[in-house]
Amino acid sequence: MAVTLADAAELLREHHLLREIIAGDLWTLDARRLGERADQPFAAVTYDTRAIEPGTLLFCKGSFRASYLSGADERGLAAYVAETPYDDVTAAPGLIVNDVRRAMSLLAAAFYGNPQERLTLIGITGTKGKTTTAYFTQAILNAYSGGKAALFSSVCNCLDGRTYEPSDLTTPESLDALRMMHEAVGNGMRYLVMEVSSQAYKVERVYGLTFDVGAFLNISPDHISPIEHPTFEDYFHCKRQLVHHSRALVLDADCAHADLIREVAAADGVPVTTFALHDAAGTGDAETPADVTAAPAGPNGEADPFVVSHDGGTTPFARIHLAMQGEFNYANAAAAATLAHLAGVPWDDAAMTAVDAVTIPGRMERVVSSDGIVAYVDFAHNYLSVTALLDEMRRLYADRNPRITLVAGSTGGKALDRREGIATAADGRVDRAIFTTDDPDREDPRAIAEQMASYVHDPRTHVDVIVPRDEAVEAAVTGAREHADRFNVILLIGKGNETRNKIDGRPVHYDGDRTVVERAFAGARG
Ligand SMILES: CC(=O)N[C@H]1[C@@H](OP(=O)(O)OP(=O)(O)OC[C@H]2O[C@@H](n3ccc(=O)[nH]c3=O)[C@H](O)[C@@H]2O)O[C@H](CO)[C@@H](O)[C@@H]1O[C@H](C)C(=O)N[C@@H](C)C(=O)N[C@H](CCC(=O)O)C(=O)O
Ligand SMILES: Nc1ncnc2c1ncn2[C@@H]1O[C@H](COP(=O)(O)OP(=O)(O)OP(=O)(O)O)[C@@H](O)[C@H]1O
Incomplete structure (x- = not known):
């Protein structure tokens, strides 16, 4: 935790990141020429001028503006790291670097005492x-270790094995990640399980981290937009960086482009353990062979637990019965068991069944009305996940010939490919699609919804555009009641448990899909 300007300069120099140090008229590579200032330990690190306190090292990244530095010297700015000098607006010395995001990750790790080295790191992408x-x-690692597993996820972060705080990003900024790792180590955590987004590699949030075990779950177009990835190729390339930075890899044998992922792993000498979801234990000649398999134990579908096996699917080690619906979640459970095993949990340890009790806010939440309408609040929001969700509805309810209503929007300004993906996945597979609002940000929500509607061509799918999301949910319930002769399923997708919509750059309160559908279910029947 005692990092000085001289230490910082040396670390940056070792990593070929330092261009020069600028302190007034002095331009140098030698921090000692700054005198005493070079040997004062920094008291804090931040990437936000609003958090400057005496002795702070600031990272100027992204769309940083010089005007943010107004008053920074008075508040105690000790030094800054940036790709361009700000010596006209601050007297603090600047460490000018080639890549500020890489510099931030390395220096934050040093500032927080390299907490990543004291944790077994598990990174998951897909x-x-x-x-x-x-x-x-x-859950498995917590059960195995008596609660010593931390978590960074897009829903919540957990730094003590039991307290879950809402998170902002899927993968935190490097500085935040390292601060939280430091806190987790202080709380006695031994493991950290973290989601690693493609964006995390794109903007160097995990620079310098090596994962003890990494997982590559699946790949399909998503996050393609001017502020994320220009193309699918770029998205997939960024995701594959996890393979380069893992000591062992867990891979879904059915993943698209699995051959390329294996080639990358082989080139780096990273051992690969595969998993796959199979139809039924012991059968399935046509199924992809895998080291670890999950398959239904018996013929009774929903009611039966799944069996997870290793040794190419020949050695059963756990029977699991998830609280979360969705057959795809058994693939996720097989991935988790494989990750946990590679992190040290014996195959036959009872901890492997800890997945059974897990529920996640906004993921496959099932709500049933008193008149028998079934609604799911789920986070599916691209082609792959909407397809998986509709496959699941067929698996669960095909024999009841359900009338399916889908309520979906798509985000503004980013992930533009999702609009077509969601609509195409639903085209001809749902009876009614209601396109609505989902974080339109600075775009017109009606225009997004109408664009989605334009991708539906199959006459079996009736399309409506209802912009206010609560009205869209209510219309789905009213419509279901108008077809009371059918078994109705309503899929409210893409918002999960979120209770706000980003509109014109600001968060605007929304009651949440679950609350709105429960209210509509409780209302007068049509
Ligand atoms: C493209 C990207 O990585 N953007 C992130 C990035 O933005 P940025 O660096 O440009 O920051 P900015 O908010 O424009 O501001 C510039 C800098 O000025 C600073 N500032 C600002 C005001 C001020 O008065 N003083 C000051 O110093 C800010 O703290 C910031 O460091 O850093 C910000 C935090 O510092 C993030 O909030 C922001 O994520 C935006 C919101 C975002 O939407 N990111 C998405 C695309 C994302 O990362 N998604 C992935 C994938 C999700 C998934 O797979 O589901 C994720 O990992 O979450
Ligand atoms: N293995 C899977 N294959 C396909 N779809 C899945 C799978 N697991 C979950 N889903 C679907 O995707 C949705 C999001 O799941 P989850 O939040 O676990 O994924 P994620 O990768 O974190 O998503 P995102 O990056 O969008 O936050 C779920 O609500 C479900 O509909």
Whole structure:
């Protein structure tokens, strides 16, 4: 925790990041020329000028503006790290670097005493299933270690094995991640399970980290937009960086482009353990072979537990019966068991069944009305996950010929590919699609909804655009009641447990899909 300007300069120099130090008229590579200032330990690190306190080292990143430095000297700015000098607005010395995000990750690790070295790090990437697999893995490791597993996820972070605080990003900024790792180590944590987004690699949030075990779950187009990834190729390339930075890899044998992922692992000498979801134990000639398999134990579908096996699916080690619905969650559970095993949990340890009790806010939450309408609040919001969700509805309810209503929007300004993906996945597979609001930000929510509607061509799917999200949910319930002769399923997707919509750059309160559908269920029947 005692990092000085001289230490920082040396670390940056070792990593070929330091261009020069600028302190007034002095431009140098030699921190000693700054005198005493070079040997004062920094008291704090931040990437936000609003958090400056005496002795702070500041990182100027992203869309940082010089005007943010107004008053920084008076508040005690000790030094800054940036890709461009700000010597016209601050008297504090600047460490000018090639890449401020890499510099921030390295220096934050040093400032917080390299907490990553004291944790078994588990990193999980994939287009869908990261959060669920992360929660499952944490549950197994917590059960095995007596509560010593921390978690960084897109829903919550947990730094003490039991307290869950809402998170902002899927993968935190490096500085925040290292601060939280430091706190987790202080709380006695031995493991950290974290989701690693493609964006995390794109903007160096995990620079310098090596994962003891990494998982690559699946890949399909998502997060393609001017502020995320320009192309699918870039998205997939960024995700694959996890393979380079893992000591062992867990891979879904059915993952698209699995061959390329194996090639990357082989080139780096990273051992790969595969998992797969199979149809039924012991059968399935057509199924992809895998080291670890999850398969239904018997013929009774929903009611029967799954069996997870290793040794190429020949040695059963756990029977699991998840509280969370969704067959895809058994694939996530197989991934979690494999990750936990590679992190040290014996295959036959009872901790492997800790996944059974896990529930995650906004993931496959089932709400049933008194008149028998079934609603799911779920976080599916791209082609892959909406397809998986509709496959699951067919698996659960095909024999009841359900009338399915889908309520979905799509975010503004980013992940633009989702609009077509969601609508295409639903086209012809749902009876009614209601397109609505989901974080339109600075775009017009009606225009987004109408764009989604334009991708539906199959006459079996009736399309409506209802912009206010609560009205869209209510219309789905009213419509279901108008078809009371059918078994109705309503899928409220993409918001999970979120209770706000980003509109015009600001969060605007929304009661949440679960609250709104419960209210509509309780209301007068049509
Ligand atoms: C592209 C990207 O990584 N953006 C993130 C990044 O933005 P940025 O560095 O440009 O920061 P900014 O908010 O524009 O501000 C610039 C800098 O000025 C500072 N500032 C600002 C005001 C001030 O008075 N003083 C000051 O110093 C800010 O603290 C910041 O460091 O750093 C910010 C925090 O410092 C993040 O909030 C922001 O994520 C935005 C909100 C975002 O939407 N990110 C998405 C694309 C994202 O990262 N998603 C992935 C994937 C999710 C998934 O897979 O589901 C994720 O990992 O979450
Ligand atoms: N293995 C899977 N394959 C396909 N779809 C899945 C899988 N696991 C979960 N899903 C679907 O994707 C949704 C999101 O799941 P989860 O939050 O675990 O994934 P994620 O990777 O964290 O998603 P995101 O990056 O969008 O936050 C779920 O609500 C479910 O509908």
